Amino acid sequence: MNTMSLSPLFRRSIGFDRLNDLFETAMQNDVPSYPPYNVEKYGENDYRIAVATAGFAEQELDVNVEKRVLTITAGKGDRQQDDKVQYLHQGIAQRAFKLSFRLDENIEVQGARLENGLLIVDLLRVVPEEQRPRQIPINGSQGRLETHSADQTVAV
Numbered sequence: 001m002n003t004m005s006l007s008p009l010f011r012r013s014i015g016f017d018r019l020n021d022l023f024e025t026a027m028q029n030d031v032p033s034y035p036p037y038n039v040e041k042y043g044e045n046d047y048r049i050a051v052a053t054a055g056f057a058e059q060e061l062d063v064n065v066e067k068r069v070l071t072i073t074a075g076k077g078d079r080q081q082d083d084k085v086q087y088l089h090q091g092i093a094q095r096a097f098k099l100s101f102r103l104d105e106n107i108e109v110q111g112a113r114l115e116n117g118l119l120i121v122d123l124l125r126v127v128p129e130e131q132r133p134r135q136i137p138i139n140g141s142q143g144r145l146e147t148h149s150a151d152q153t154v155a156v
Helices: 019-027
Strands: 037-042 046-052 061-066 069-074 097-102 107-115 118-125 146-148 153-155
Touching: 046 069, 061 107, 061 118, 069 118
Parallel strands: none
Antiparallel strands: 037 046, 046 118, 061 069, 069 097, 107 118, 146 153
């Protein structure tokens, strides 16, 4: 396995130290193939995860968020097996699954619904005012910082 060092990126970046952990997790090859799902982006801040949940009832599905990780799980529950049914081909798996998605700190889960055999989870990026881009005015000589020493204040 090739290893990738992100240390050159950290020379000029502050606060991205968790990014290395994210890349390490992404490089692992344990990507689930069941059930199939889409991660979709609508516009600037709207996202959606659509999970194929054919054959699962609403009460058999769970959507949870804990520590910025969205987890979608499904179990068979206490289904009654019909002894009269003999499957000639069983292509709808309906097996238990667990999907996990790491969420950015500004992503909020807006809701989840079951629609046409898809579990749809709507997400929204909510950027706080202090993180939005802003123009810094240049005030000439008015915006000077002052340094404070123990005995006196000196203008710089």
